[in-house]
Amino acid sequence: MRGLAARLDGRVIRKATLSRGDLRRVIPAGLAARLTGARVTSFRRRGKYILMRLDGGDSLLLHLGMSGRMAIRPSSAAHPGEKHEHLVIETEDGWRIGLIDPRRFGLLDLLPTVEEDAHSLLRGMGPEPLDAAFTPAVLGAALSGKRTPIKAALLDQHVVAGLGNIYVSEALFRAGISPRRLATSIPGARAERLVPAIKATLTEAVAAGGSSLRDYVQPDGELGYFQHAWKVYGRQGLACERCPGVPPCPGIRQMTQAGRSTFFCPRTQR
DNA sequence: CAAGAATCCTGTCAGC
DNA sequence: TGCTGACAGGATTCTT
Numbered sequence: 001m002r003g004l005a006a007r008l009d010g011r012v013i014r015k016a017t018l019s020r021g022d023l024r025r026v027i028p029a030g031l032a033a034r035l036t037g038a039r040v041t042s043f044r045r046r047g048k049y050i051l052m053r054l055d056g057g058d059s060l061l062l063h064l065g066m067s068g069r070m071a072i073r074p075s076s077a078a079h080p081g082e083k084h085e086h087l088v089i090e091t092e093d094g095w096r097i098g099l100i101d102p103r104r105f106g107l108l109d110l111l112p113t114v115e116e117d118a119h120s121l122l123r124g125m126g127p128e129p130l131d132a133a134f135t136p137a138v139l140g141a142a143l144s145g146k147r148t149p150i151k152a153a154l155l156d157q158h159v160v161a162g163l164g165n166i167y168v169s170e171a172l173f174r175a176g177i178s179p180r181r182l183a184t185s186i187p188g189a190r191a192e193r194l195v196p197a198i199k200a201t202l203t204e205a206v207a208a209g210g211s212s213l214r215d216y217v218q219p220d221g222e223l224g225y226f227q228h229a230w231k232v233y234g235r236q237g238l239a240c241e242r243c244p245g246v247p248p249c250p251g252i253r254q255m256t257q258a259g260r261s262t263f264f265c266p267r268t269q270r
Numbered sequence: 271c272a273a274g275a276a277t278c279c280t281g282t283c284a285g286c
Numbered sequence: 287t288g289c290t291g292a293c294a295g296g297a298t299t300c301t302t
Contacts, residue, residue, distance in 0.1 A: 024278075024279095024296085024297080024298090048296080048297095063296085063297095064295090064296090065279095065295085065296055065297085066279095066294065066295050066296050066297095067279085067280075067281080067294080067295080067296095068295095083280095084280080101279095101280095102279075102280045102281060103278085103279045103280050103281080103294090103296095104278080104279055104280080105278070105279070105296055105297080106296090107297095121297095146272090147272080147273085148272075148273060148274095152273080152274090155296090155297095157296095157297080164295055164296075165294095165295060165296085166295060167295095233295095257274095258273080258274060258275085259274075259275065259276085260294095260296095261293085261294085
């Protein structure tokens with residue numbers, strides 16, 4: 001969102017082009033026409049959704065799904081026909097911002113700005129994990145009585161907003177909590193560890209991922225570097241960094257929970 | 271009601 | 287080189 005705001009906030013959209021009518025759901029008719037000629041007045045993020053406000057009172061709702069990304073280039077640059085570029089926004093000051101989403105799990109919608117919080121996709125969403133209001137007591141209350149593994153509970157956007165499959169594994173490792181543990185056992189001392197672990201994981205990821213969006217300005221920009229900071233995700237079989245040397249770490253394990261990969265250290269996460 | 275499975279879609283990679 | 291199957295950063299809907 002910060003990368004988009006750097007190029008779009010305060011700018012006038014010269015032209016918006018939609019090349020297909022659906023992503024995860026049908027895109028409202030007239031969305032491109034509404035963007036064209038509008039000035040972008042502010043940005044907001046809620047969970048994994050980005051909201052771009054326009055003068056005139058509407059907001060563009062954007063979700064990148066699993067495979068979506070934004071490509072930012074000067075309008076003057078050559079465009080060797082990116083595949084799966086579903087929406088293109090060109091600004092009056094000469095930038096071209098494209099939404100590229102091969103799997104089309106992403107989402108676009110248009111809604112009145114005053115109704116953002118009432119939107120069906122945002123209503124009922126859990127607290128923002130980086131807000132001061134996201135405390136161990138708040139997380140504990142959301143998990144209390146839930147007889148699902150904590151891994152699955154943290155992926156539920158109604159419990160806490162914005163955590164994905166990678167960050168859940170990373171946060172549980174930092175907190176020393178087994179992904180198999182039932183959510184209802186978290187309130188109390190474990191929530192006291194888990195909340196700061198979630199905040200630290202996301203703060204570091206945003207710092208690293210923000211750089212990737214800036215790099216998108218380059219034609220062959222790198223995707224970012226938080227993947228180099230993963231402590232368990234994708235590291236099955238490797239030693240974790242928290243086990244004492246003797247005896248050595250039994251190795252990071254991978255398993256499937258609710259259809260998603262989970263990575264964890266079987267010794268330090270209990 | 272809650273939890274797991276199936277589902278949408280395309281690209282990539284391992285194995286043959 | 288080419289084919290097949292498994293799997294991928296998400297979230298909703300269907301089953302159990």
